[in-house]
Amino acid sequence: MTAMIEAEGLEKRFGPVVAVDDVSLTVARGEVLGFLGPNGAGKSTTMKMIAGYLTPTRGTARLCGHDVLDDPIAVKRRLGYLPEGAPTYPDMTVTAFLDWVAAVRGFRGSDRRSRVERAIGLTSLHDVLYYPIEALSKGFKRRVGLAQALLHDPEVLILDEPTDGLDPNQKHEVRKLITAMAPEKAIIISTHILEEVEAICTRAVVIARGRVVADATPAELAKRSRWHNAVTVVVGADQGEIAAVALRKLEMLGTVEVDARGADGLIALSALARDGAPVEGPVRTALASVGIAPREIFIERGRLDEVFRDLTRREAA
Amino acid sequence: MRTTLIVARRELAAYFATPVAYVFIVIFLVMLGALTFAVGNFFDRGQADLAPFFTFLPWLYLLLIPAITMRLWAEERRAGTIELLLTLPVTMWQAVLGKFLAAWAFAAIALALTFPMVITVNVLGTPDNGVILAGYAGALLIAACYLAIGAALSATTKNQVIAFVLATAACFVFTVFGSPVVAGFLADAVPADVLEAARRISLIGRYESVTRGVIAVRDLVFFATFIGFWLYANAVIVDLRKAG
Numbered sequence: 001m002t003a004m005i006e007a008e009g010l011e012k013r014f015g016p017v018v019a020v021d022d023v024s025l026t027v028a029r030g031e032v033l034g035f036l037g038p039n040g041a042g043k044s045t046t047m048k049m050i051a052g053y054l055t056p057t058r059g060t061a062r063l064c065g066h067d068v069l070d071d072p073i074a075v076k077r078r079l080g081y082l083p084e085g086a087p088t089y090p091d092m093t094v095t096a097f098l099d100w101v102a103a104v105r106g107f108r109g110s111d112r113r114s115r116v117e118r119a120i121g122l123t124s125l126h127d128v129l130y131y132p133i134e135a136l137s138k139g140f141k142r143r144v145g146l147a148q149a150l151l152h153d154p155e156v157l158i159l160d161e162p163t164d165g166l167d168p169n170q171k172h173e174v175r176k177l178i179t180a181m182a183p184e185k186a187i188i189i190s191t192h193i194l195e196e197v198e199a200i201c202t203r204a205v206v207i208a209r210g211r212v213v214a215d216a217t218p219a220e221l222a223k224r225s226r227w228h229n230a231v232t233v234v235v236g237a238d239q240g241e242i243a244a245v246a247l248r249k250l251e252m253l254g255t256v257e258v259d260a261r262g263a264d265g266l267i268a269l270s271a272l273a274r275d276g277a278p279v280e281g282p283v284r285t286a287l288a289s290v291g292i293a294p295r296e297i298f299i300e301r302g303r304l305d306e307v308f309r310d311l312t313r314r315e316a317a
Numbered sequence: 318m319r320t321t322l323i324v325a326r327r328e329l330a331a332y333f334a335t336p337v338a339y340v341f342i343v344i345f346l347v348m349l350g351a352l353t354f355a356v357g358n359f360f361d362r363g364q365a366d367l368a369p370f371f372t373f374l375p376w377l378y379l380l381l382i383p384a385i386t387m388r389l390w391a392e393e394r395r396a397g398t399i400e401l402l403l404t405l406p407v408t409m410w411q412a413v414l415g416k417f418l419a420a421w422a423f424a425a426i427a428l429a430l431t432f433p434m435v436i437t438v439n440v441l442g443t444p445d446n447g448v449i450l451a452g453y454a455g456a457l458l459i460a461a462c463y464l465a466i467g468a469a470l471s472a473t474t475k476n477q478v479i480a481f482v483l484a485t486a487a488c489f490v491f492t493v494f495g496s497p498v499v500a501g502f503l504a505d506a507v508p509a510d511v512l513e514a515a516r517r518i519s520l521i522g523r524y525e526s527v528t529r530g531v532i533a534v535r536d537l538v539f540f541a542t543f544i545g546f547w548l549y550a551n552a553v554i555v556d557l558r559k560a561g
């Protein structure tokens with residue numbers, strides 16, 4: 001695995017504000033890095049520095065071995081970048097815009113046409129080709145921005161909130177597209193949607209107040225949750241009390257949460273493992289000992305949203 | 318150079334994407350005509366030349382050139398497209414030069430549409446067409462100077478109106494420096510060598526000598542340096558201001 005994106009001690013100050021503080025990360029081919037953090041954490045600023053738009057106050061970044069400060073044009077040739085908000089020229093039509101981007105990227109003649117067509121196909125823009133971009137819905141605008149980033153089939157993709165403002169179907173399409181491209185590319189996407197990280201990212205970097213507070217796989221992050229390996233069982237309405245008493249007797253369980261489940265009268269009990277150890281077996285045994293056969297039983301991987309809140313809040317305190 | 322022209326082509330097309338360009342050209346032609354014929358006594362002077370036309374042109378440009386340049390960077394910054402432009406494989410110089418060339422081409426198109434004036438004087442008399450050509454060359458040069466100022470100042474703000482006002486003010490300063498009226502007015506208050514320095518960087522004197530048909534190398538060098546300086550300033554300002 002060779003690193004295709006390397007950020008080294010990136011720092012950006014805006015006057016007295018330290019927006020990005022010593023951020024280092026590497027992304028290899030085949031990786032999709034989810035860049036997470038609350039609003040104002042410094043995600044966009046970091047991406048702008050890697051893309052060669054903002055000059056770092058300190059540190060640098062390399063793409064495919066090219067330093068963004070020494071050879072920005074080499075970096076920009078290899079990079080597909082979707083800036084935050086997907087800015088595009090509103091008075092141009094979709095085809096005119098994509099054709100212009102392809103021209104700037106140095107493609108000519110039939111090569112240019114086929115690249116534009118390919119990008120249009122990937123982002124399903126066929127129906128709006130001759131619309132001025134300003135007349136498009138937010139979802140289409142974002143796809144035009146995405147098409148622009150994919151035109152030259154770059155080795156590296158940096159996408160700042162690629163699914164922001166899309167409806168669930170469009171989000172799904174974009175995620176499918178990113179997953180399909182992932183094996184040949186190194187990709188960074190920023191997002192605050194945690195399910196997205198679980199769905200498409202091979203690694204997550206969490207930043208808060210400009211600093212990296214976690215760099216791990218989504219599964220590793222999930223392990224840090226109180227809910228990692230928690231067991232939830234669903235029992236009949238009359239069995240709730242008995243089951244709760246039985247489970248609370250178990251040493252290895254932390255808390256047991258009881259939750260009445262709407263109209264069907266069923267009760268869900270969630271047993272959190274004290275140290276994230278697997279507890280399914282003991283839970284089943286304890287329930288069997290009081291004569292309860294659960295109707296459903298499932299094991300949680302952990303709740304990313306909670307881990308995310310912990311990580312970013314601790315930093316803020 | 319190819320990339321510069323591709324940037325310029327988009328920019329020029331953007332001028333004509335809305336009716337504003339056509340309205341602008343009509344206003345330019347009507348005002349220039351009105352000034353030349355009504356104020357400049359084009360017919361009554363009894364001379365077959367375009368002298369009044371070229372006398373009024375810089376003053377009209379003072380208002381109209383900033384209208385051409387105000388959009389160039391301010392709108393790009395407002396809409397956020399500057400981030401797109403500067404993360405494509407385009408150097409700062411290609412972007413700055415491309416935009417400048419597009420604005421210059423637009424100004425040249427508007428200027429070219431004054432050709433009926435040339436036909437009129439040629440029908441009415443026998444003008445020195447060489448001098449008229451020199452006049453057009455001078456017009457293109459002073460337009461380029463104003464455009465370079467306006468483009469650079471358009472990068473200081475996200476607001477086109479502010480860009481317009483700044484550019485008009487700056488162009489005005491570089492124009493009146495050389496005018497005898499202002500020099501006379503300031504003669505008591507300002508030391509003579511300051512006035513002399515001001516006269517040297519003023520555009521209007523050199524413009525007038527070009528339009529009279531006196532094309533001196535040092536004037537051309539001055540214009541080239543002046544434009545180059547402002548394009549350089551443009552690149553510096555874009556770089557400094559792109560963060561916000």
Ligand SMILES: Nc1ncnc2c1ncn2[C@@H]1O[C@H](COP(=O)(O)OP(=O)(O)O)[C@@H](O)[C@H]1O
Nearest residue numbers: 014019038039040041042043044045046560561
């Ligand atoms: N151009 C700028 N000038 C001043 N401060 C800025 C600028 N851009 C971003 N910031 C500040 O830097 C911090 C990080 O912003 P940003 O990178 O946009 O965060 P994110 O993308 O994670 O929401 C914020 O506090 C923001 O206010």
Ligand SMILES: [Mg+2]
Nearest residue numbers: 043044045084
């Ligand atoms: Mg952001």
